[in-house]
Amino acid sequence: MLRFTLPDGSCKEFSSPISVAELAATIGTGLARAAVAGRVDGKLVDLTTLLETDGAVEIITPSSPEGLEIIRHSTSHLMAHAVKELFPTAQVTIGPAVADGFYYDFDYERPFTPEDLVAIEARMEEIAARDLPVARQLMGRQEAIDWFLAQGERYKAEIIADIPADQTISLYRQGEFMDLCRGPHVPSTGRLKVFKLTRLAGAYWRGDSRNKMLQRIYGTAFPDKKALSAYLTLLEEAAKRDHRKLGKELDLFSIQDDAGGGLVLWHPMGARMRQTIEDQWKQAHREAGYEFLYTPHMANLDLWRTSGHLDFYRESMFNPMTVDEQAYQIRPMNCPFHILVFRSRIRSHRDLPMRWAELGTVYRYEMSGVLHGLFRVRGFTQDDAHIFCRESQIETEISAILDLTLLTLRTFGFEHFEVNLSTRPEKSVGSDEIWDKATTALRNAITHHGLDYCEDVGGGAFYGPKIDVKITDAIGRKWQCSTIQLDFNLPERFDIGYIGEDGARHRPIMIHRALMGSLERFFGILIEHYAGHFPLWLAPVQAVVLTITEAHNDWAMEVGQKLRAAGLRVETDLRNHKVSYKIREHAMRKIPWLLIVGEREQAEGAVSPRDRHGKELGLIPLETMLQRLLEESANRT
């Protein structure tokens, strides 16, 4: 008797082995129809897999993340099948499911065109309609290599040669098309109904720029049409929020060839916002017990030799320049300077912890092809800080940093956090003891904040473990900004120390941390998060006073002055235009409040506010509106 435990805890018993599909059918016809694969004792398998021993079995449908991934993976095979039918000499390479779809890389004698994409998609529909069974089969290693070589598929043969000897080689056949694959896959091509090819791109074989450039076709697939159209809507929404577009429309910043790629020019409206962000940042840091440093943008190359950056960070650094026959380096990091400040005198254990912050502008060489608006630039300002502390202070300091991090991120409207702890990699400096202690301290600090976290084992830098925090924006995209990083290396290299209670010299622990990461990038994220509709406290112009006719200019100017005197960023628009014209213009600038001033308002010392959603509040005394604006600004909502 065979016993299978289902996820709900119930059991099914059978006298002889049955397939996953058959098991699904005994549970329900709906489930059997939706099933794309099964999970047996934690392992994903095909529906055709025979269940021959007792175990925990789960039926996978497209509504689960695993099921969706299988659909996408199978769709990538469907695409490869279509490509091989249309372009028989194209070689297939790899085609996995990825975050929001799938891709497949091909080697073909000419570039694919957008028209090819249309033809491929049409052929995919056709093959799906043929409803070909997708069957798994095992093959001997050499047999598989020979088979693929006979088909002219050299990449597949290469892949097989690299598969560890203890793994079996499995292939999936659908009609004439056979592909090397671990699986599992949907049982037949007819199960793939909703898909779309999205773009063409180049991609190196195995992601290595020394290898041949292949052609990658991206696509996506969903369980149903509704999910696909929701995804396409999300893409449209993201395009509307694109910070490069909004940055231009709202006149916030520019990046110009005349200055150079990846170098950001902050225009007055963007600079106002940056000042607001910096003010907030400074205030929070003062309250958290930080001091501020200002350090140079370049330094003698020897400093970077001592820090080790010249060895392990060189490819991200600009070339040195010569000054008085000495080599100088524009800085890619701030930390060596903070170390120099620490080392400038003898430090006592009583001085620790020392928390030093700097909005430090750094310059890093990024390959021209990766530059991207404010997200990937060559010159940017880090909200950097370095904490020098004793080993025993690590946990409290990390905990305080996490407090400050969450406070800061919440201030900017981010509520969902994803925390990642990266631990010791194989190649690293520092003793086992210090790594253990530090990693435990980081873990404790995270759990004390009640945060869920993932551990990336071996994912830390060679010089210390770290915590990364990801935020989720208004349309669900994740961004990593904050990072908290322990460093057992730099204090060593610069031989810094403090005098302990015992009178002996001890090595301090150094913590690097950034909350927003790069001000430029964070600004870009904010623009997209708010879609340009900044909350009042951030908005570069908080209100515009606009007149009906020039008869109301005096009152409008008085209103403007009073609001500005209260610290609000307010413009007056006295132009001789229709109100509707002026409203349209300021609405497009996404100004939070428009204060209309005409006959009645002037007579009663009032304004008629209109909010950014077009809601009119009617006549309100100026003083009342002033208080309301101040309150809204202070609440940061």
Added chain:
RNA sequence: GCCGACGUAGCUCAAUUGGCAGAGCAACGGAUUUGUAAUCCGUAGGUUCGGGGUUCGAUUCCCCGCGUCGGCUCCA
């Protein structure tokens, strides 16, 4: 850096097979004094990214640069 697509006025975009480079918005000038998302008229605005080539003639075709955009980790 590499692959592909793209590059026309400040912005958004036109220009049939190679045949005088255009529109809307913005700017500027004038008129209009207006109550909640565009008042009317006029003026000016261009090395069609840069350089070379083919041609009687190139925004259009070819070559070389530059830039922008999408990609280049997500294991068969």
